[in-house]
Structure formats: structure tokens, C-alpha cells
Amino acid sequence: MAFRFQRRIKIAPGIRLNVSKGGIGLSAGPRGASVSVGRRGVYGNVGIPGTGLSFREKLNKSQKGNATTAKGPQGGHGDLQIRIDDEGQVTLLHPSGEPLSTRETTAVRKQAGGAIRAFMDEICERRNEMLRSITTFHHRIPKPTKNPEYTPSLFRTPKPTPGLLTRLWALIFPPFRRKLDAAYDDWLSAKAAHDRGEQERKTLEETLVFSDMDAMERVLETYLGDIEWPKEPAIDFDVGDNNTTLALDIQFPDEDEMPDKEWSVPATQYKLTPKKVSATKKRQIYRDYIHSVMMRVAGEIFAHLPSVEHVLISGYREIINSSNGHSEDQYIISVIMHRDQWASMDFARLRQMDPVEVFTGHLLKRSMTKTGVFKGISPFLPNDLDENCELTV
Secondary structure, three states: OOOOOOEEEEOOOOOOOOOEOOEOOEEEOOOOEEEEEEOOEEEEEEEEOOOOEEEEEEOOOOOOOOOOOOOOOOOOOOOEEEEEOOOOEEEEEOOOOOEOOHHHHHHHHHHHHHHHHHHHHHHHHHHHHHHHHOOOHHHHOOOOOOOOOOOOOOOOOOOOOOOHHHHHHHHHOHHHHHHHHHHHHHHHHHHHHHHHHHHHHHHHHHOHHHOOHHHHHHHHHHHHHOOOOOOOOEEEEEOOOOOOEEEEEEEOOOHHHOOOEEEEOOOOOOEOEEEEOOHHHHHHHHHHHHHHHHHHHHHHHHHHOOOOOEEEEEEEEEEEOOOOOOEEEEEEEEEEEEHHHHHOOOHHHHHHOOHHHHHHHOEEEEEEOOOOOEEOOOOOOHHHHHHHHHHHO
């Protein structure tokens, strides 16, 4: 029996990582991969098959003033591109999208071959990282607390600071000065809006979240939306009639949507070679992914909603009914958890925990083989949550 709650969070496809000073970032992007070879250097843009992920990074950072400059094979200044498809095949393209000739391809590889191969190695690492990290969401669970603390988000847009020549030109040419003044005013407005938003979030997370149900929903939506999901779930939740209980549904992708390849770069070829994981390993990955995500969601609830004492989390997926061909929801796991029992875990040893075993200590409904074959269940309902909470008072 399927049931939906009042509030839905539709997580955007793919992983989302903020770009920081410490390194590259991930964002929603195109499929495949490309390298841009232009006047400013060699840049890589990679998409991980089936995930909607992409990233961009300058590949030849240590080379300044020589190999960073590259002209197109026809003598123009357009960027060349190298696209790597979902099967690992590499294609070199003109800026117009037309494939390079064999001779042009050889010339580009001779000029930027080292950077291109470094980019291919990076693609392999990124694709394989998806396979490694998809089952480790529980490694980053925050500790439960009754006193959540607001963590400020810095305003990272740099203040406009024109150089001496620019300032002198502004003194001479009034329209240019007005343009600089407008840019500074825009920066001030953006910073003021950011500061107002941060003050609102501080009040929301440190004060209103204790009793205001709308604030609770907004806080939960924010933190669940900020999680770096490997596959996009849809999450429904309901705070209920009071601020001590919460029921939540997670729609999981099907097992077939999980990454199922490990990648490598041959020593002498310009391509990526995929190797399919076994069916047994793929089922185990799916099993661990389901439980790891369940743990992470429970952790976010108990860390950021201090008044919530009892949580019901159920997971389901869409299947095709073989008797009528219609799509329907199949629940595969449902668990009722209590704050005190959750808080008794050793959060310093999350990496040593088996997420499949964690929920056996709670009120659990699950029908699953050791290798991760799930069968449908009848999930707990919100009434079961209320009744169970009364028994534990």
C-alpha cells in the first residue's frame, strides 16, 4: 500500500558539490566528457555515464606560457574538443563539432597528449569513485543533538577592486565610472541579501526549529537537499500532528540504475576500458546503497530537528506489475527509530558499521536475501508510529 506525505523534496539529478578554493566542483551537466585546448590552457569537462555529473578543471596547471597555448588544426584560435562517450571511446573534434582527420588527431595528441591522458586518468578516477562512494553515505552522518548550532555560509563573491589604471580611466570617462559604481552597488545589494538570508537561517535553525512545524520542514528540506546524492531520490515527509514525530518516504532508483562498471586507461591507447561488475556484486552495492542512504537521512533528522523523538522511514521503488504491465510502488524497507536508541551508536566508528545490520536494532520490516535481493513488504504506517511511540513513553 503506497502513501504519500504533505511535502516532497525532488532532489536534482546527480551529485552537487560547491566549488571551493580547495579544488574542483561537481555539478549537473552533460553526458560524456570533453577536453578544451585553447589559448588559456587545457581544460577537462567530464560527465559520468548515467549520472548527469560533470566537472571542469584546468589540466596543465604547471605549464605556463608554452603548452597552454594551442591553435586549431586549421590555424584558427578555436578550442579543440575531445569527447569520451559512455563506452569510453575518445573522439577529437573541431570547435564546430566536426571530427578531426587522422592527421589532425595525431598532431593534437603530439602537442597535448600528456594533458589529455591525465584527463583520461581523472575521468577513470571519477567514474570509479562513484562505484566506491555510493555505499558510504553513512560515513558522514552528523551526531544527533538537542541543541543544533547554525553554521554560517560565507559570501564568496569578491568585492570589486578596480586597479589604478581602471580608476584613472573612470575619472576621465564618466560613463565608465558609472559602470564601476553600478557594479559596486550590485555587489553591495547581493551581500546585503546574503546577510539577510543568513540571519533568517540562523533564527530558523537555532530558535524556530524547536516548535514551529513550518520551520522544521524548511530546515529538513534544506539539509536533505544539500546532501551529495549519487542517484536522485524523491523524498516525502510529514511532521505529523506534533513536533515529536516524523514520517518519511524515500523513492529509490531501481537496481538497474546503479553504476555497474569499473574503468581503466590502457597504456598505449586513447580510450577508457570498462569492465562490468558481477551481478552478485551489483546487488550487494544496491543493498548497501539503500541502507546507507536510510542511515544518512535518519542522521540528518536527529541532528537538525531537536524536538523529533520518533521517526518512521520507509523506502520504495517503482516496478512493473507482470500481471497487467502497470507501474506501481514496491516498498522494500520500513523502520521505526527512537532518538535515544539512535544516539547510543558510536558515531566515531561509522566506517566500521555495517549499514545493513544497523536497523536490526530498531523496529524493522524488511524481506531481503544476504546478497541483496529485495522482496516487497507492507510498510509501517503513520498510525504505527504513533502507537509505537505511546508504548515507549
